[in-house]
Amino acid sequence: MKRWLTFVSLLALLLTGMVSAHHSFSATYDTSKTATIEGKVVQFLLRNPHSFLHVAVTKDGKEQVWNIEWAAAGQLSGTIATSIRAGDPVTVNGNPARDPADLRLRMVNVRRTSDGANWGFAAGQFVN
Amino acid sequence: MNRGHLAFGMFLAACAAVGGQGLTPGQPAALGPTISGTDFSGSWRPNQLVTESQTAAGDLADFGGIPLNDAARLYALSWPASRQTVKQHQCMGYVTPYFWYAPGNYRIWEERDPFTQRLTAWRFYGQIAQGDRTVYMDGRPHPPAYAPHTFSGFSTGEYQGNTLTVTTTHLKRGWIKANGIPQSDAATVVEHFIRHGDMITILSVIDDPVYLSEPLSKASMVVRMAKDPDAWLYPCDDSEQIFGRKNDVVPNHLFGQNPYAREFADRRKIPLLAALGGAETMYPELGNALRDATAAENTAKARMVPSGPPAVSRASDPTPTDGEIHTMRVSGDVYLLAGDGANIAVQVGPQGAFVVDTGAGKLSDKVIAAIGRISARPIQFIVNTNFRPDHTGGNAQLQAAGADPSLTGTFFSMQFQGAGRGATIISQLNTQTRMTELKLPAPPSDTFVEDRRRKYHNGEAVEVFPQPNATTDGDSVVHFRRADVIVAGDVFSTTQYPNIDTQRGGSVQGTIQALNFILDRTVYIHDEDGGTLIIPGHGRVTDEWEVAEYRDMLVIVRDRVQSLIQSGATLQQVLAARPSADYDVRYGATKGPWTTAMFVEAVYTSLKTPPKAGTR
Amino acid sequence: MTGYWVSVVGEDWRWRMFPTRGDYGAVPLNAAARKIADSWDPAKDASAGEACKAFAAPVVMRIPGRLHVTWPDDQTLKIDTDAGQQTRLFHFGNPPPQTQTEDWQGVSRAEWDLGNAGAGGLFFGGGGQAGAPSGSLKVVTTRMRPGYVTRNGVPFSGNATLTEYYDLVKEKSGTQYLVLTSMLDDSTYMSQPMWTATHFKKQVDASRFNPVACGK
Numbered sequence: 001m002k003r004w005l006t007f008v009s010l011l012a013l014l015l016t017g018m019v020s021a022h023h024s025f026s027a028t029y030d031t032s033k034t035a036t037i038e039g040k041v042v043q044f045l046l047r048n049p050h051s052f053l054h055v056a057v058t059k060d061g062k063e064q065v066w067n068i069e070w071a072a073a074g075q076l077s078g079t080i081a082t083s084i085r086a087g088d089p090v091t092v093n094g095n096p097a098r099d100p101a102d103l104r105l106r107m108v109n110v111r112r113t114s115d116g117a118n119w120g121f122a123a124g125q126f127v128n
Numbered sequence: 129m130n131r132g133h134l135a136f137g138m139f140l141a142a143c144a145a146v147g148g149q150g151l152t153p154g155q156p157a158a159l160g161p162t163i164s165g166t167d168f169s170g171s172w173r174p175n176q177l178v179t180e181s182q183t184a185a186g187d188l189a190d191f192g193g194i195p196l197n198d199a200a201r202l203y204a205l206s207w208p209a210s211r212q213t214v215k216q217h218q219c220m221g222y223v224t225p226y227f228w229y230a231p232g233n234y235r236i237w238e239e240r241d242p243f244t245q246r247l248t249a250w251r252f253y254g255q256i257a258q259g260d261r262t263v264y265m266d267g268r269p270h271p272p273a274y275a276p277h278t279f280s281g282f283s284t285g286e287y288q289g290n291t292l293t294v295t296t297t298h299l300k301r302g303w304i305k306a307n308g309i310p311q312s313d314a315a316t317v318v319e320h321f322i323r324h325g326d327m328i329t330i331l332s333v334i335d336d337p338v339y340l341s342e343p344l345s346k347a348s349m350v351v352r353m354a355k356d357p358d359a360w361l362y363p364c365d366d367s368e369q370i371f372g373r374k375n376d377v378v379p380n381h382l383f384g385q386n387p388y389a390r391e392f393a394d395r396r397k398i399p400l401l402a403a404l405g406g407a408e409t410m411y412p413e414l415g416n417a418l419r420d421a422t423a424a425e426n427t428a429k430a431r432m433v434p435s436g437p438p439a440v441s442r443a444s445d446p447t448p449t450d451g452e453i454h455t456m457r458v459s460g461d462v463y464l465l466a467g468d469g470a471n472i473a474v475q476v477g478p479q480g481a482f483v484v485d486t487g488a489g490k491l492s493d494k495v496i497a498a499i500g501r502i503s504a505r506p507i508q509f510i511v512n513t514n515f516r517p518d519h520t521g522g523n524a525q526l527q528a529a530g531a532d533p534s535l536t537g538t539f540f541s542m543q544f545q546g547a548g549r550g551a552t553i554i555s556q557l558n559t560q561t562r563m564t565e566l567k568l569p570a571p572p573s574d575t576f577v578e579d580r581r582r583k584y585h586n587g588e589a590v591e592v593f594p595q596p597n598a599t600t601d602g603d604s605v606v607h608f609r610r611a612d613v614i615v616a617g618d619v620f621s622t623t624q625y626p627n628i629d630t631q632r633g634g635s636v637q638g639t640i641q642a643l644n645f646i647l648d649r650t651v652y653i654h655d656e657d658g659g660t661l662i663i664p665g666h667g668r669v670t671d672e673w674e675v676a677e678y679r680d681m682l683v684i685v686r687d688r689v690q691s692l693i694q695s696g697a698t699l700q701q702v703l704a705a706r707p708s709a710d711y712d713v714r715y716g717a718t719k720g721p722w723t724t725a726m727f728v729e730a731v732y733t734s735l736k737t738p739p740k741a742g743t744r
Numbered sequence: 745m746t747g748y749w750v751s752v753v754g755e756d757w758r759w760r761m762f763p764t765r766g767d768y769g770a771v772p773l774n775a776a777a778r779k780i781a782d783s784w785d786p787a788k789d790a791s792a793g794e795a796c797k798a799f800a801a802p803v804v805m806r807i808p809g810r811l812h813v814t815w816p817d818d819q820t821l822k823i824d825t826d827a828g829q830q831t832r833l834f835h836f837g838n839p840p841p842q843t844q845t846e847d848w849q850g851v852s853r854a855e856w857d858l859g860n861a862g863a864g865g866l867f868f869g870g871g872g873q874a875g876a877p878s879g880s881l882k883v884v885t886t887r888m889r890p891g892y893v894t895r896n897g898v899p900f901s902g903n904a905t906l907t908e909y910y911d912l913v914k915e916k917s918g919t920q921y922l923v924l925t926s927m928l929d930d931s932t933y934m935s936q937p938m939w940t941a942t943h944f945k946k947q948v949d950a951s952r953f954n955p956v957a958c959g960k
Binding site: 175190192193194288289290291293318320322324327329331333343344345346347348349351396397398402409410411412413414 | 750751752753754755757758761762764767808809810826827857858879880909911913914915916919921923925939941942943945952954
């Protein structure tokens with residue numbers, strides 16, 4: 001059974017770089033919190049300026065599809081992003097959306113539980 | 129370059145030829161004085177300090193220092209960041225002066241006439257959203273009001289001493305700050321560029337009659353980079369971000385229910401009244417308004433919901449009123465004829481003209497003459513997008529002036545005396561029915577009910593799609609596929625709220641679906657600019673951006689009315705709540721054939737008693 | 745440039761209107777400056793008779809307020825601010841010898857920076873008030889008594905140099921703006937020079953010029 005969300009309060013993430021002044025993630029996501037979801041990949045969209053990972057999570061017997069905002073296509077080349085496929089089991093940590101009704105996260109890190117491939121744990125791997 | 133841009137460029141060139149040089153027939157144009165001034169060429173980046181202080185996006189409800197009016201404040205407070213997940217909001221361009229507040233690189237260069245080496249234009253390129261601006265320095269006039277707007281707008285420039293002053297019109301609706309504070313498509317922006325060594329200071333002045341109570345002036349800076357940064361692109365592709373979301377969902381906060389309205393004020397210890405902006409927040413006297421903290425708080429709260437009498441649109445209607453028909457090439461072989469009621473679209477070619485709507489019928493002679501100037505062959509087909517007299521008033525004359533060879537001299541017509549003459553008029557069945565009921569002259573004869581009507585005409589596919597229960601029960605939209613022009617009829621307007629006729633099968637939901645139908649067929653060139661062009665029933669030619677804006681407006685107003693209905697409000701209570709208060713300054717009217725009150729009532733009625741789906 | 749001007753706070757709004765301790769935005773202060781700024785206490789400054797520290801030359805033009813610009817003589821441009829009741833004197837040619845201890849406004853040397861302007865331009869007056877050059881007014885100020893570069897206590901040192909460019913812009917509507925581009929160079933407290941842009945709108949008269957002393 002897929003585990004549901006766990007909310008953990010963390011220190012606010014530092015938003016470095018000038019893109020933060022332009023993009024204002026804090027308006028969209030609660031950067032002081034981290035949520036964890038576990039599920040199966042539905043789709044991965046390699047895109048600019050942000051890629052998106054869709055993960056199906058089962059809660060109370062019903063399936064919900066979460067949308068995780070990830071890094072730009074250029075940042076993800078050579079990473080787990082090139083091998084991720086529909087059906088892959090993943091655990092994702094991310095900042096939840098400000099509106100709790102939105103099933104969205106801003107990617108902090110992801111790990112494919114079948115082989116341990118991951119992103120977000122090494123230096124330089126963050127969403128800006 | 130797409131055909132739309134090519135057409136627009138050709139149009140601009142025509143304007144330049146006529147308006148820029150003061151031509152006298154038979155005399156060559158004078159060269160005019162040389163234009164010279166400060167050189168702004170080079171690669172530039174934002175002055176990090178100033179830009180970060182003026183966060184392009186801003187915090188939620190961080191409106192201080194901006195002279196936004198009540199409508200703009202309501203608009204901004206109803207905007208949640210999740211609006212950006214809507215497909216048409218994911219990749220959008222930057223209007224000026226927001227163009228200069230992006231965290232990317234800029235490049236500025238000159239264009240010179242190859243033969244005279246005179247300066248003809250300055251070019252600005254901004255990496256973020258790949259904004260590409262041309263500042264014409266040759267005194268050419270700006271395009272007419274019914275020409276398309278872009279995120280870059282149309283700019284002309286002149287030197288005042290060392291300062292380059294640039295005036296930009298024809299801007300799309302964009303952001304003053306990307307936290308919901310709108311800059312309307314009626315804005316004119318003047319920028320003054322002042323260079324000191326490796327810095328350019330840009331003083332921008334936004335004059336927006338729709339959303340600002342007085343001009344907003346702000347200064348920013350860019351720093352010269354010694355070396356080309358070799359980083360100039362900013363690709364953006366929209367995607368299906370939210371699974372399972374219906375296409376009539378546009379995230380919004382209901383009036384007075386923005387949960388983050390106090391967040392910035394509280395965190396920064398700024399009085400809420402100041403944080404919510406307004407002209408007084410720009411000046412030293414702001415303290416006077418805050419002296420009585422209780423009164424200031426009460427005023428702030430009052431500003432978070434509509435109050436006062438209904439506003440009317442402060443944007444100009446671009447429809448010509450000089451008694452002449454104005455012709456503009458839109459794209460490919462498709463033209464706009466404006467000036468006689470609703471917009472008329474004409475496709476021309478060797479098979480004869482294909483006309484969509486015939487106007488009010490007051491200037492039909494001139495309409496026919498204008499068509500004659502662009503089409504060597506008579507009108508063969510006319511499509512009526514709805515029954516209304518301002519769309520069909522010219523039917524009789526235009527039909528009579530036309531000829532459809534498929535009606536005469538064929539296997540089917542030869543033995544019949546008096547076989548059909550003139551152009552063939554096509555519409556959805558209910559349009560024919562309504563026109564017949566109302567005894568309007570020359571109703572359509574060629575009808576369809578629920579399937580698209582298609583023709584291959586003048587070398588392109590032409591599709592006529594019924595839009596059930598949109599503004600009426602007989603609406604259609606027409607798509608010229610090679611020109612990639614959609615003629616929307618009254619489903620879309622840039623001048624007024626949609627004229628939803630609930631007595632004749634119109635509904636707010638059907639109109640929203642019709643707008644989404646259009647949006648499902650449009651493709652932009654880059655970041656919501658260009659590509660498929662749309663001719664509205666009234667107003668200027670646009671691309672998908674304005675259609676999306678209109679759809680958003682309709683969804684948001686619908687949501688507000690629906691919420692009021694669910695709380696038990698009567699029609700009078702709904703009207704009093706002013707559910708369209710942030711849009712009235714752009715589309716509203718308090719008198720005339722279609723008022724805000726009539727629109728809100730139509731939304732209310734079509735939600736309380738939706739029409740039966742499909743035909744009568 | 746003469747006459748009355750009001751600041752239009754369209755940029756850097758919260759830092760100029762509602763400064764709070766520790767909120768520095770993009771000011772390039774170094775660790776030493778941060779330590780001082782983090783203990784900013786305006787009441788302490790006032791009780792030490794240093795309320796005008798927050799109205800020193802680098803910051804006084806950024807404070808919401810009004811300016812009164814005059815030419816007391818052909819070689820001196822004078823700016824009086826109503827906020828803090830400060831006076832800045834811009835000397836064309838050599839400034840008079842300093843006869844008093846440095847004050848918050850330092851010593852300012854002015855010149856016309858013609859750039860590449862040809863005929864025309866909006867500044868009339870040159871080598872002082874007479875003449876008709878066009879371009880910007882460039883002012884370099886040194887020997888300022890150490891004060892604050894922001895309203896919330898970021899310090900500048902006695903070694904700081906403030907370079908300012910004043911440009912006049914006139915709109916077709918008749919509105920006139922005074923655009924101030926400033927650079928503060930202070931390696932003691934800044935990790936890099938700090939550039940800011942500020943602007944003012946011309947006023948018709950003195951009716952809203954409201955002098956208020958520092959600290960009030």
